[in-house]
Amino acid sequence: MSKLSPVLSAHWDEADSFTLEGYKRHGGYNAVSKALAMTPDEVIALVKDSGLRGRGGAGFPTGMKWSFIPQGDNKAHYLVVNADESEPGTCKDMPLLMANPHVLIEGMIIASYAIRANYAFIYIRGEVVHVVRRVQQAIADAYAAGLLGKNIGGKGFDLELVLHIGAGAYICGEETALLDSLEGFRGQPRLRPPFPAIAGLYALPTVVNNVESIASVPAIIEHGNEWFQAMGTEKSKGFTLYSLSGHVKNPGQIEAPLGITLRELLELAGGVRSGHTLKFWTPGGSSTPLFTAEHLDVPLDYEGVAAAGSMLGTKALQIFDETTCVVRAVLRWTEFYKHESCGKCTPCREGTWWLVQIIRDLEAGKGTPADLDKLIDITNNIAGRSFCALADGAASPIISSIKYFRAEYEAHLTHGGCPFDPIASTIFATVGQP
């Protein structure tokens, strides 16, 4: 039997998988009827008991997040789906929404009903026009079919769903920056507490969930917790999308039970590109500390990756082989964090700026051995010292790369520059070779 578990991706190979008709052909929107026949509290309890945890990075239990919304408070509640997917390496939510936007809409109807929200938003990044088109059309078709709007399914539940399109700011993937952006401000993180469940959008109770988390809900409602919990590991239940990219023979999306290892995934993807060996990889995007070949058998679930010193994050497995200069890789990520720092908190704004200057010098062979200690010192002084985790993310690749590849940093000093040929790591270097 296959060790894979395509649920979200089960019908992406059908030409009309993104249409209402294509979705309904496989039982789409059946879970809404089932959920609306339950009480909202029953829906929350079921999702809580399922063990579903956030798929956007932090891994917080989804049902528990819903249960934090105060009930009977006579206030408007909001559901906001985070579709800002911008963490370097992360590429799961965009193909999901391109191939099946209706599964997100169905999950949103169920989640909104559970938290007693009558207004919901999808905050999608703006640099993906065709994904935007697919979601726009799906929302319009769902309204036309009576699945959104007033009195959904004749059950007296009303829901307005608005697609909000971003404009190019990584920081808006941080939930409180996202809310500021959605309110019409610069997207800058807020100090927590209060958390969004108490004071979120327009200072009203709000749940912010990742696309994949909400898209996982209809299948849980439809098939039940026993089915869901049969997949995954003790504390990391269910299926998830792993995204393999970089120096692998066949990059792409692999949906599997939580806890699969990179060794198993690489085997499925045909291995590291031929004639090369694994050097370093990210388990969950650039903000998660790097791993090396010694971590091939780490179970890729929330606990397993954390125990090995990193984070499951977005399950964005970026694979780099021995042709890649780790200093160049880390410099480029650091430039990214500098560019995307919103500027609100001084440690992050100034710290990322200085990190770039120092790593640029190191890469060019103009640094000194003391610069490595300076880098560690700066990361210690910016991580955990800002409103949000952007600076923590900036610190991760630096600290982990120095831990595993200090000698390579030092080689730049003795070599008087980068000892690697950048062309050797490109995909063109393999074109025409057997």
Place this chain on the structure above:
Amino acid sequence: MSYSPEQISIMDSIIARYPRKRSAIMPLLHFVQSISGFVTPEGIEKIAELLELSTAEVTAVSTFYTQYKPEPVGEYHVGICTNTLCAVMGGDAIFDAVSEHLGIANDETTKDGKVSLERIECNAACDYAPVVMVNWEFFDNQTIQSVKDLVDGARTGNPPAPTRGPKTLRTWKENSAVLAGLSDGLAGEGPSAGHASLLGLNLSKEGK
């Protein structure tokens, strides 16, 4: 320029989507770009007037987000991903070659106004690296030659179609309207998923 009654009515309909009108500032900025190609002072003034904000408040938002352009970009805005993974896989080499080919640097536009160039950050298509976005449409698995051909085609009014997108590449202004939330009716075009998105599904069907 002043806005036509039709344009004002579209702006009013954008504002009506939200429980509080200030939330409409981002789609309105995209809408201004769909008319003028960039965020004009007139656009800022109109948005401020409609949302009862100062022009400084609207400008503060506009300048925060990199997709809002303070000056005109090309009819075809070419974004080459040079974040780590795409850069390593060939994005750096593509950017350098195309920049030289066009004779323009980052954030510059060709004299004919057809093509502009931008180094972009990760665009959520890493399994299709190296990735190039034109008017924010996906061009997957690019090479130096494919992007040179792409920009040459764009300059002669005959750009290739996106890999995962509509059959015909739309202009910067046309796609800005989609980002303002206005449908162009093209959602049905293009594949459901690219080959890399189907990797795991195909493997499971093979019983792997």
